[in-house]
Amino acid sequence: MPPDVPLTRDRILAAAEDVIRRFGPSKATVVDVARTLGVSHTAVYKHVSSKAELRDLVVGQWVEATMPPLRAIVAQPGPAPQRLRKLVDALIAVKRRRAADDSELFTAYRALAADAKSVVAAHVDEMINLVATVIGSGVKDGTFRTVDPVAMGRAVLVATSKFHHPAHAAEWGDPAIDAAFNDVWQLLMDGLCPG
Amino acid sequence: MPPDVPLTRDRILAAAEDVIRRFGPSKATVVDVARTLGVSHTAVYKHVSSKAELRDLVVGQWVEATMPPLRAIVAQPGPAPQRLRKLVDALIAVKRRRAADDSELFTAYRALAADAKSVVAAHVDEMINLVATVIGSGVKDGTFRTVDPVAMGRAVLVATSKFHHPAHAAEWGDPAIDAAFNDVWQLLMDGLCPG
Structure with a gap:
């Protein structure tokens, strides 16, 4: 230098x-x-x-790079069900893009993330809070049932793990995966929206 | 010999x-x-x-050993929501028990399963059919909404992946995992049961 x-x-x-x-x-x-x-x-x-x-800084930087578009979706106005779908779609898209564009680097960061547990936990917490914010706004305006936004935010993320959790990256090339996501999403929306 | x-x-x-x-x-x-x-x-x-x-035979035998108790739950009478919970609980329990009792053997079979795709696909199909059978009986007696049992059977299994898919085995020791499962289950039941 x-x-x-x-x-x-x-x-x-x-x-x-x-x-x-x-x-x-x-x-x-x-x-x-x-x-x-x-x-x-x-x-x-x-x-x-x-x-x-x-390693914490490196993993933090890698994760942070995905966040601004997700935060922007939550900050925008609009009906909660559509914003929720947009948020989860964007999360899935960014993970899949990374896994597809440079699978070796994706695998490298997965290995690093296993040693950066507090950074990953903070990222998961922020994701739960983003989903909870959207669910909370839907509860408030009546498009969602009266649920606990944080508990149901976590549940929505867990229930869609197959589509964005790096442990499932090998399944993302399956041509049936979008149909599988649509079925899961319908079930989750039936659970969140008033009957 | x-x-x-x-x-x-x-x-x-x-x-x-x-x-x-x-x-x-x-x-x-x-x-x-x-x-x-x-x-x-x-x-x-x-x-x-x-x-x-x-390898197919070995993986098939390993998977088959888990199935009789699951099939027995589906064959029993009783309210669909309770049978569905019992079935998914039993699936989770058998996977966790295997991962905990002999994690090396569990990992070995995961590696073998990656090469026995048709055997694994047949196992997943049978699991979907078992869940679909229970959902179908609930649709028939009105404890569940009028949904497509096979599509929603697949959705229930996918949405609970974190708790039984071997890719998540490293997370099963998390003390918060049962609470996370209960939240997901509540959301899925809210989706399946009439409002």
């Missing part, structure tokens, strides 16, 4: 992503990232305190 | 299960099974035509 370019956390994370892409998840270490940047590992340690923190 | 004990398909499958248990899924071959039985591979080939057939 030329001495006039300051080392920042963002540059470290960009280098870490590059290392993971080129050499796999086991190379997401401070030493390997320092080597890629042409700096000492001491210089990297000034910004990232440990290998565990580096 | 003493010459007076006839070689049967059942003995071959028992030996194959023993080989998998001791040496892992990659050893589920005709040659390894023949060695365990102390017979020639030609003798085994008289009963099993290929390595692929051997």
Whole structure:
């Protein structure tokens, strides 16, 4: 690295992503990232305190990149059932796109995520809250029954796991998967909407 | 093997299960099974035509062992919602028990199942039909809405994947998993039962 370019956390994370892409998840270490940047590992340690923190940051960045469009859907007005469908469709689309576009990188991040449990838990909590916000607005205006938005938000995400949970990525190429999703969605909407 | 004990398909499958248990899924071959039985591979080939057939039989036997209690629940009389819950509870219990009792063997069979797609598909079809039978009886006596039993049977199984699909086995130790299941189940029953 030329001495006039300051080392920042963002540059470290960009280098870490590059290392993971080129050499796999086991190379997401401070030493390997320092080597890629042409700096000492001491210089990297000034910004990232440990290998565990580096992995948390890397997984956090990977997950965060998917979130702005999902938050935007929740922030928009409109009937709750349609917004809920749009939100879950967008979640499914971003996961499938990542798995299809670069399956090796997708697998690498899955391996890293297994070691970044608190980051993943925070992501799941935010997803539950987004779904709960939409369900809550539907409960308020009567398009949904009087349910607990957080409990039912979690239930909707769990019940659609097959379509967005990375553990099911191998099934996403199945030509029958969209029909299966439509059946699940109908059942969930029958459960949420007043009879 | 003493010459007076006839070689049967059942003995071959028992030996194959023993080989998998001791040496892992990659050893589920005709040659390894023949060695365990102390017979020639030609003798085994008289009963099993290929390595692929051997694996299909082994996976089929592993899956079949779970089915009699599930079929018995469907055959019993009683209100459809309770029978449906009993059926899905039993499915979840048998998968969790297998994953907990011998996680190495569970993982071995998961690897084998990936190569025995037609056997797994037949198992999934039977599970869908069992759930559809219960839903159909509930539609008939009015405890469930007028839904397509097969489509909604598939939807119920898909929506409960987190709790019985082997891809989620790592999550089954989560102390919150039963609460999560209860929320999903409530949502599905709200969807199936008349408002």
